[in-house]
Amino acid sequence: MPKLPSEPKVKYGANFPAEFTDLDIEFACIQHGGQWSMEWNGETKTMGRGLYEHYRNAQRLLWPDDDEHKWTELLLGNIVNNDVSVILGASDTGKTFSISKFVLTDWWAFPDKTLWMVSSTERRGAELRNWGAIKQLFNSARARHPSLPGSVLESMACITTESIDDKNKVARLLTKGIIFIPCKVGGKFVSLGAYLGIKGGTKNARIGHFGDETQAMQRSFLDAYSNWYGKQYFKGIMAGNPMDLEDCLCIAAEPVDGWNTWKDNEKTQTWRSKFYDAAVVALDGRDSPNMDLPEGSPTKFKYLIGRKKIKAVERTHGKDSWQYHSQCTGKPRPGAMARRVISRQLCDERHAFDDVIWGTEPTIRIMGCDAAYGGVGGDRCVAGHIEFGKDVDGNLTLACNPPVIVPVAVSKKGLPEEQIAQWCKDYAESFNIQASNFYFDGRGTLAVYLGRIWSPDVNSVEFGGKPTDRPVSMDEFIWDGDTKTRRLKRCDEHYSKFVTELWFSLFYIIAAGQMRRLPMDVAEEGWRREWRKVKGDRIEVETKEDMKLRTGQSPDLFDWLAICGEGARRKGFEIRNTSNTEPHQGDDENWLEDELKRYMKELRKTQLRYA
Numbered sequence: 001m002p003k004l005p006s007e008p009k010v011k012y013g014a015n016f017p018a019e020f021t022d023l024d025i026e027f028a029c030i031q032h033g034g035q036w037s038m039e040w041n042g043e044t045k046t047m048g049r050g051l052y053e054h055y056r057n058a059q060r061l062l063w064p065d066d067d068e069h070k071w072t073e074l075l076l077g078n079i080v081n082n083d084v085s086v087i088l089g090a091s092d093t094g095k096t097f098s099i100s101k102f103v104l105t106d107w108w109a110f111p112d113k114t115l116w117m118v119s120s121t122e123r124r125g126a127e128l129r130n131w132g133a134i135k136q137l138f139n140s141a142r143a144r145h146p147s148l149p150g151s152v153l154e155s156m157a158c159i160t161t162e163s164i165d166d167k168n169k170v171a172r173l174l175t176k177g178i179i180f181i182p183c184k185v186g187g188k189f190v191s192l193g194a195y196l197g198i199k200g201g202t203k204n205a206r207i208g209h210f211g212d213e214t215q216a217m218q219r220s221f222l223d224a225y226s227n228w229y230g231k232q233y234f235k236g237i238m239a240g241n242p243m244d245l246e247d248c249l250c251i252a253a254e255p256v257d258g259w260n261t262w263k264d265n266e267k268t269q270t271w272r273s274k275f276y277d278a279a280v281v282a283l284d285g286r287d288s289p290n291m292d293l294p295e296g297s298p299t300k301f302k303y304l305i306g307r308k309k310i311k312a313v314e315r316t317h318g319k320d321s322w323q324y325h326s327q328c329t330g331k332p333r334p335g336a337m338a339r340r341v342i343s344r345q346l347c348d349e350r351h352a353f354d355d356v357i358w359g360t361e362p363t364i365r366i367m368g369c370d371a372a373y374g375g376v377g378g379d380r381c382v383a384g385h386i387e388f389g390k391d392v393d394g395n396l397t398l399a400c401n402p403p404v405i406v407p408v409a410v411s412k413k414g415l416p417e418e419q420i421a422q423w424c425k426d427y428a429e430s431f432n433i434q435a436s437n438f439y440f441d442g443r444g445t446l447a448v449y450l451g452r453i454w455s456p457d458v459n460s461v462e463f464g465g466k467p468t469d470r471p472v473s474m475d476e477f478i479w480d481g482d483t484k485t486r487r488l489k490r491c492d493e494h495y496s497k498f499v500t501e502l503w504f505s506l507f508y509i510i511a512a513g514q515m516r517r518l519p520m521d522v523a524e525e526g527w528r529r530e531w532r533k534v535k536g537d538r539i540e541v542e543t544k545e546d547m548k549l550r551t552g553q554s555p556d557l558f559d560w561l562a563i564c565g566e567g568a569r570r571k572g573f574e575i576r577n578t579s580n581t582e583p584h585q586g587d588d589e590n591w592l593e594d595e596l597k598r599y600m601k602e603l604r605k606t607q608l609r610y611a
Helices: 022-031 051-062 070-080 095-109 130-144 219-228 248-253 307-317 322-329 344-349 416-430 444-453 498-511 520-526 544-551 556-570 591-605
Strands: 009-011 014-016 036-040 043-047 084-089 114-120 151-153 158-160 177-182 206-211 234-240 269-272 279-283 364-370 382-390 396-400 438-441 477-480 485-488 531-534 538-541
Touching: 014 022, 022 051, 022 095, 051 070, 051 095, 051 130, 070 084, 070 095, 070 279, 084 095, 084 248, 095 114, 095 130, 095 177, 095 206, 095 234, 114 130, 130 151, 130 158, 206 219, 219 234, 219 248, 219 520, 234 248, 307 322, 344 498, 364 416, 364 556, 382 416, 382 556, 396 556, 416 438, 416 444, 438 444, 438 556, 498 538, 498 556, 520 556
Parallel strands: 084 234, 084 279, 114 177, 114 206, 206 234, 364 438
Antiparallel strands: 009 014, 036 043, 151 158, 158 177, 269 279, 364 382, 382 396, 477 485, 531 538
């Protein structure tokens, strides 16, 4: 006797095959766009509840024991309804876990035509973050729903539906599946360059990217989106803990009207970004779901940030610290850009990135080296040269050439100092740079090897020394109480250390419009370093160790340029006025008295008088 067809399942106003499970129905609704219409007996019938509802229902079936709260709902809604999402958040806000659940749900809804690229820093760290979360969620969902497609290939860091062995090339995986991409290999950033041209393997291919630890990426990381955005289906998600207004995460999250217009309301916030009109979500730890319960109540979500951590970080580091804003608020620090040595805006306005056309006089070449020995402490050994002279308009100008990372390894023959000395000598000779025009910062043994291998005429720049008595700039004046005159302020009166003088000398060169061909990667390090006021009202840049802790980056490239800039100044380069106004030309002995008289006159206008 023939088997009678089973009755279709009816749900969300639509008919589904009888063999469909509840999870199959949710995936089918997602495949239809969440909501669709059909003509039936002359009437238009609408079916489905919308993408957000069906993604949420699918996740409830895949991971029924997981919590739901205001943050999980906010994240899912923003990711589902936007092409690009940028998720800022304090630590322990569950952002990585929530995004990982979406990635797996989306891929299982379209396993035969979807490729998700999952990126982080290095593979080992990602096992504790997004890649590890995805594998954990994959295994738990498969245990409950064995028919879900895909296999984890640990050796290739991917999940795929294809039958493939370890001898096949990775290129075969770039059509469908979920693949992990480390953006840092062997301590060097490789970003996403090898994956820029991915189009997918089918006519209706779907491509997604989930980037974790975005704040630790180099700026080139963002370039990938210009290749992917605008494809038939592309969804991008970037997440991390903001460290700095100039890190990749904050660049992608910058409000349409700029960070200067943004205000922290001490709650979880959303806004639109300049970066491909991305939807930005900032999960503020002070607004954690754990804060919705009265103080003293048992912690409901033990894996989420709560009062205990926020109070501990505040006591240890203070509310104005980068640690507090990165780990507790998940938002940039207000006014942080005001404490930078240089800024992106300054470099743009003063044409620091532009090329230069030299005049007829020959330029002077200066070579510098910021030494490091075999990658100790994560530092790089940077060398290269700049040149200065008069441009075609007769303006004294300093132009950079791209710096080079000197290959130093303890495994090579010869001590690191010998390797550096020989490399610098060969480089200088290839560009016809004399030893007397070479400047370096390094320990004393490097000077010995430079003198032995090359020449004793090389010059040392001691970063740890005291500031000089040179003028800060040609328009920075102070009142000298001893001589009763106004004079140019000296560097030893303005800075606490020589390294600060070196860095701010570059600020004044850029501000004066005398810098050209500034490499972007060098500039990025410059506008990440902060300064502060110390004893004696002097300026001091943060230590290299503090900057590395705050940004995850050592300022080796900008240190190299600071050395070169110092060498140029010693060889005759002069920093001109940084403003369009001329210095005060009146009687030096009377100018302060005149200003005081004007002030008192204005003050008397506001005083009450007896009638």
